[in-house]
Amino acid sequence: MNHWDSLSAQQKTHADRKITALFDDPARATDFAVQVGDMYFDYSKTNIDVTTRNTLLALARDADVERQRDAMFAGAHINETEDRAVLHTALRNLDGGPVMDEGADVMPDVLDTLAAMRSYARDVRNGAFTDVINIGIGGSDLGPAMAVQALAPYHDGPRCHFVSNVDGADIADTLQGLDAKTTLVIVASKTFTTTETMTNARTARAWMIDHGGDPKQQFAALSTAEDKTEEFGINPLHVFGFESWVGGRYSVWGPIGLSLMIAIGPKAFDAFLRGAQDMDTHFRVADLHENMPVLLALVGIWHNQICDYATRAVLPYDERLNLLPSYLQQLEMESNGKGVQRSGADSPRHTGPVVWGAAGTNGQHAFYQLIHQGTRVVPCEFLLAATGHEAELPHHHQLLVANCLAQSKALMQGRTFKEAREIAASKGFTDTELDRQARHRVFPGNRPSTTLLYRLLDPFTLGQIIALYEHRVFVEGVILDIISFDQWGVELGKELATSLAPVIDGSKDASNEDPSTAALVDFVLRHRA
Numbered sequence: 001m002n003h004w005d006s007l008s009a010q011q012k013t014h015a016d017r018k019i020t021a022l023f024d025d026p027a028r029a030t031d032f033a034v035q036v037g038d039m040y041f042d043y044s045k046t047n048i049d050v051t052t053r054n055t056l057l058a059l060a061r062d063a064d065v066e067r068q069r070d071a072m073f074a075g076a077h078i079n080e081t082e083d084r085a086v087l088h089t090a091l092r093n094l095d096g097g098p099v100m101d102e103g104a105d106v107m108p109d110v111l112d113t114l115a116a117m118r119s120y121a122r123d124v125r126n127g128a129f130t131d132v133i134n135i136g137i138g139g140s141d142l143g144p145a146m147a148v149q150a151l152a153p154y155h156d157g158p159r160c161h162f163v164s165n166v167d168g169a170d171i172a173d174t175l176q177g178l179d180a181k182t183t184l185v186i187v188a189s190k191t192f193t194t195t196e197t198m199t200n201a202r203t204a205r206a207w208m209i210d211h212g213g214d215p216k217q218q219f220a221a222l223s224t225a226e227d228k229t230e231e232f233g234i235n236p237l238h239v240f241g242f243e244s245w246v247g248g249r250y251s252v253w254g255p256i257g258l259s260l261m262i263a264i265g266p267k268a269f270d271a272f273l274r275g276a277q278d279m280d281t282h283f284r285v286a287d288l289h290e291n292m293p294v295l296l297a298l299v300g301i302w303h304n305q306i307c308d309y310a311t312r313a314v315l316p317y318d319e320r321l322n323l324l325p326s327y328l329q330q331l332e333m334e335s336n337g338k339g340v341q342r343s344g345a346d347s348p349r350h351t352g353p354v355v356w357g358a359a360g361t362n363g364q365h366a367f368y369q370l371i372h373q374g375t376r377v378v379p380c381e382f383l384l385a386a387t388g389h390e391a392e393l394p395h396h397h398q399l400l401v402a403n404c405l406a407q408s409k410a411l412m413q414g415r416t417f418k419e420a421r422e423i424a425a426s427k428g429f430t431d432t433e434l435d436r437q438a439r440h441r442v443f444p445g446n447r448p449s450t451t452l453l454y455r456l457l458d459p460f461t462l463g464q465i466i467a468l469y470e471h472r473v474f475v476e477g478v479i480l481d482i483i484s485f486d487q488w489g490v491e492l493g494k495e496l497a498t499s500l501a502p503v504i505d506g507s508k509d510a511s512n513e514d515p516s517t518a519a520l521v522d523f524v525l526r527h528r529a
């Protein structure tokens with residue numbers, strides 16, 4: 001029997017087994033957990049036992065995870081459909097050991113660009129800028145936006161704003177109240193062709209000129225397409241380039257992270273890179289059975305491909321990681337939301353899950369009802385710091401911790417009908433009404449979750465967390481035998497939007513559109529102001 005079949009058989013055999021029963025093994029809590037420095041990943045509250053873990057590890061070994069990991073770090077062109085290396089890890093290779101792409105060491109350029117970013121960031125931080133607007137979308141927005149929010153306690157530079165949506169509301173609301181003479185606009189776009197970003201960049205430039213600012217001095221660009229930044233008129237001294245081997249959703253470590261560097265300063269940005277580098281080293285050297293990204297990936301494979309749980313919730317009990325679920329949505333869904341394997345053959349199984357979530361405790365008062373009592377099982381991934389930044393509010397953090405730990409416990413334990421009946425009886429219900437009321441108070445339990453604990457959300461830790469998830473996505477992609485580093489699935493919509501634009505502005509009629517689209521266009525044209 002192959003490993004996939006064996007895992008499915010194990011899942012069927014143990015489908016009704018209680019996770020709580022697995023704790024008859026007194027060592028389970030620590031055996032099903034792994035620590036890297038100050039970071040602790042607990043996966044004991046899942047229905048994975050020793051046999052299943054061994055089979056999952058065998059699946060990873062047979063998929064050649066170790067060899068493919070080494071190939072990625074060595075610059076092999078594992079992004080096969082674009083014939084590109086995948087070397088975002090070079091951007092945090094602060095010790096500068098050689099990293100080769102097509103026979104050339106990429107590190108001298110990486111370190112030169114990093115030095116230029118540091119010097120520019122220092123100038124901006126020491127200069128007259130009060131505000132910085134990062135204009136970008138997808139990977140050119142979510143990484144820095146998420147990280148700037150996550151590291152707010154370290155923010156001692158100008159205010160940072162992020163504009164991504166082509167909806168004019170985004171840029172209009174952001175520009176409101178800003179001083180065009182003291183605002184720096186950073187246009188972040190790997191390709192420098194993305195419609196949303198270029199439209200917003202042109203609007204920002206017109207605003208700056210209209211309000212007495214000077215785009216020559218107050219615009220910077222982050223891109224692989226330096227010819228296009230020049231064409232746009234950006235001062236070459238303010239252009240920070242990178243190479244095509246950095247995927248958009250993996251790009252926060254280099255120039256795309258400039259707004260973060262300006263916000264927290266080059267030193268703290270270095271700590272952020274060091275955290276990621278630390279996770280890279282762990283990923284490269286730790287044996288698979290104690291390798292945190294590998295174990296996180298195997299839990300993902302178990303829940304998504306074997307147990308057929310279609311989604312997973314990312315639940316940071318850390319308000320400043322509010323954007324982490326959105327960030328991971330792009331990282332995971334754009335990377336592993338594919339339908340074909342590397343050979344081009346249809347994938348024989350589901351690929352990446354739907355990733356969603358929100359910060360706790362807010363989610364508890366919104367969607368946890370379904371997580372606890374709904375008919376679908378949603379594996380939950382909790383994240384929690386042992387220490388909060390608000391030393392003056394220790395009771396807030398204590399409550400936050402209590403809530404996070406209570407949720408994973410409640411999901412696992414549930415509440416039986418007997419227990420629910422006792423509660424309903426204590427409320428005064430009797431006879432058939434007692435049973436009916438009790439049924440509504442039952443929690444099925446046995447719902448899996450993992451918890452990632454860390455000491456404090458500082459730059460180093462954030463770097464570790466992001467790199468951990470990047471490598472998790474990589475390992476899942478290898479096991480699923482898909483190409484995690486292209487994103488052809490975003491192209492068709494972009495092409496159709498381009499061809500629809502003249503229909504919407506009225507310069508072309510809708511006769512070639514399908515009847516539904518034509519009717520929608522007709523409504524818009526008749527109802528717009």
Ligand code: F6P
Nearest residue numbers: 138139140189190191194248490
């Ligand atoms: O949505 C597709 C995508 O290409 C993402 O992968 C990327 O992060 C985003 O668009 C922005 O692209 P660019 O940085 O080239 O503007």
